[in-house]
Amino acid sequence: MEKTYQPEQIETRWYERWEADNRFAPSGQGTPFSIMIPPPNVTGSLHMGHAFQDTIMDTLTRWKRMQGNNTLWQVGTDHAGIATQMLVERKVAAEEGKSRHDLGREAFIDKVWEWKEESGGHITRQLRRMGASVDWSRERFTMDNGFYKAVQEVFVRLYDEGLIYRGKRLVNWDPKFETAISDLEVENKEVDGHMWHFKYPLAGGESYEYIEKDADGNITFRENRDYISIATTRPETMLGDGAVAVNPADDRYAALIGKLCEIPVGPKEHRRLIPIIADEYPDPDFGSGAVKITGAHDFNDYEVAKRNGIPLYNLMDRKAHMRNDGLSYEESAALAAKAAKGEDIGNVDEVNLVPTELRGLDRLDARRQIVEVVTAEGLAVTAADAEGNEQPLVEHKKLMQPFGDRSGVVIEPYLTDQWFVAVETLAKPAIEAVENGDIQFVPKNYENMYFAWMRDLQDWCISRQLWWGHRIPAWYDAEGNIYVARSEQEAREKNGLAADVTLTQDEDVLDTWFSSGLWTFGTLGWPEQTPELETFHPSSVLVTGFDIIFFWVARMIMMTLKFTGEVPFKQVYVHGLVRDGQGQKMSKSKGNVLDPIDLIDGIELDTLIEKRTGNMMQPQKAKAIAKATRDDFKDGIEPHGTDALRFTFLSQATTGRDIKFDMSRLDGYRNFCNKLWNASRYVLMNADGEDCGVNGEQVELSLADRWIISQLQKTEAQVTKAMDEYRFDHASQALYEFIWNEYCDWYLELSKPVLWDENASAASKRGTRRTLVRVLEAILRLAHPMMPFISEEIWQRIAPLAGTHAGDNDSVMVQPWPEADQSKVDEQTTRDIEWLKGVIIAVRNIRAEMNIAPGKPLDVLLTKGKPEDAERLEKNRLFLAKLAKLESVTWLENPDDAPLSATQLVGDMEVLVPMADLIDKDTELARLNKEIEKQDKLIGGIEKKLGNEGFIAKAPEAVVEKERGKLAEFQAAKKLLEEQRAKIEAL
């Protein structure tokens, strides 16, 4: 074996071997256990979140597999509609200078598939680097034919049941991608904005007395007005106003309800009049209390408009430019005027209220012009500035503005025909499944988040105006009648349409999440009733981030219950986000992204900087990012190996909260791998080719042997319990603790005196070798789900010595998970070893405090102990001498015979290192005083407790007894320390 652990030499090799040996497929034996991977985007590359999540899933999967379950980890990728289309569009533009429209739909889709075949496997290759034991033979892609069949089936059935409908609704519109998006794909961000205040003059020059009152009804302001004051952050929408609404309880405007006012924009001769209506929506205490209603461009206004029969005038096109189609402004304004008077003008689609000079402008340019014109006309509300001059009132304020999470552009509410899922009836059973425990969230508090969202569900807009995705299985005839079916042919048959009736398929595709919602059962062959579906559905656990509960988890629950009558998974393990060392979200624009592969393989500083600053949206940040990177990673990143990275994730995986990724812990766990490596090296050096008792030869087990076996049982139980509870931090901690602090620090050291003792019996040497090997072999099995590579590499060498290796094709992957054997837990042995460790530490302590060289042989006396201490000394003389580097150890019956010594306590017993000539009186006195003080404090605390009548009366007897015991112990210790102090003082 190499002297240090070299992960790069073993990881890829083992992964290829496992895959070639078909180790990842279900065994076909045992209780089914299945996990469906949250499908990563096919365009994606592995980020820290994936790496974290995959580590957890793989750890669970390997663990369950070793426990003998019929284990399936189902893998696949998601076609990621917008992201993929965007990527291929860019590629085609760069390579051929063509847009997707130049190519046409079919040719473009071909390009996407080409791209997918070439580059779509990037993330799955990276998944292999993480050691993920997914069943590659069952890999699925959401655009696969089989999966498409499931998607179509679901669509058709929901439509037939009336749960999918098409309608004109206000939706979130992404003007960059020219598609509808769901509200979950919208990110609300705070931006600096303006709020303008404009005067809407009353029709016919009417005026009224505007009166403001305070809370007590006293008049605080009155003036004569011939307008109503309106505020807006989007002046361009004024063009599409259909009404001004005031609250019916607002006295200021009560007299105006039913009257008309004028929108202060557009050609003077065609100024539009709109009604002033009463609605509960306006808040009298906010702004002027009057709200302009633009039903086609604002979600709140849309509701008001619907309630009051106000027309919805669309002002923009798909690019969010001001419309340049439909009727002329004059014709449109005339129609709108009729509508304002309450006349029915029918379909308003052709009505284009954008004045000629604004048509075709971007909405923001239109906004500027409108503000200018209205202000010039004197219809801006004014306020006095610092010098007392009246100025147009423009408030600078923070606005929450919607942005597309992929496009980054401002999202517009936009009126279009879209397909929707009516979610109400689907939501009910989905809520119940969580309420009644069929699905459990871990940690449980995420259930509240789920309920909160499910209780307030909007119909889900599932159509997207994209080319890449599952095309909607709906056809239209010339009259616009809709026929939904699994194919054009079925549409004809179902509806008795003649062959000469022309049908055209809907152009739109489905939201990617619509197909992802079918993931758990769609991947198992549904709608066919396959054996896989029977065996592995519902899946056992879903591992996912909380940010995706709405997008995906909730929808999976709804869809799966609807179509299979089963829950998609029994448990949902929700993990936190992986953040950088400072707790910042990792993002390209912040330049703080870590690539898991770089942590595994290492990366030069310059390459890392190049990676972080290359191809940036905001190049001006490059310098700061380069500096920050230089500060954080002076020498780049060293290679750590996959196992160390996995172990780091696991150790930081506490209950559901975000993790700050800690590089120093990554270093620490790489060292841990090295520790395990070297411990194994030691074992091999001492056991390979030696008699390890594989054939059941007689052995003699030392105290240390029995102790480490006992500790192993406890560790096995701890790790198993922690895994059961998804406490990967506890599981990894227990393993770390055992390997480093027990097996390496103590047991390996304790094995040396036996193995190196020429006088030791063959049976005792054999016993120690057997224990060394067997315990290590168990450790490797225990470690395997967390650290698959190093455990396999070492296991292959160790297992033959332990007699558990079944030949060339064997693997630790398929070994049984270690189960604790309670009969091997030996508390007496544990106490004995604790005693031994206590004495050794006491001697080391004295050495450190007295400045005695670690290697200098010492003569040590033990005294004042109980008879069992003397016995322990006799049994452990060899160990003691070796580990504490002692020349001799003597049991002193009469403490009065003790020479002047440095002392330490082990229980009641005193450890003495005679050093008459060496002792530093002052140092030793100071130390003793400090010790005594400490005991005093402890004693004081307990005496206070025991002096409390309430405590004696009410606390459980066992607790009181325990306190009494402690008191006695501390008092005895103090007494010994005082005696020692007296001796030193007497010098």
Place this chain on the structure above:
RNA sequence: AGGACCAUAGCUCAGUUGGUUAGAGCGCCACGUUGACAUCGUGGAGGUCGGCGGUUCAAAUCCGCCUGGUCCUACCA
């Protein structure tokens, strides 16, 4: 505005149903290389558990309020 989560050593975090001498890793200080490992070993320093109040015989732990932080949802023209 509503809700969730968090606050424990210089840093990253554990701390089960209240009873521990409040722990780990990293970092820090001192010492140490003869054979598993300097990616190491040995010893050590370092915390009034964010603040205030309450419940209790007993609070890092349960309850309330406050402060600070993170996030989600809704946002008001």
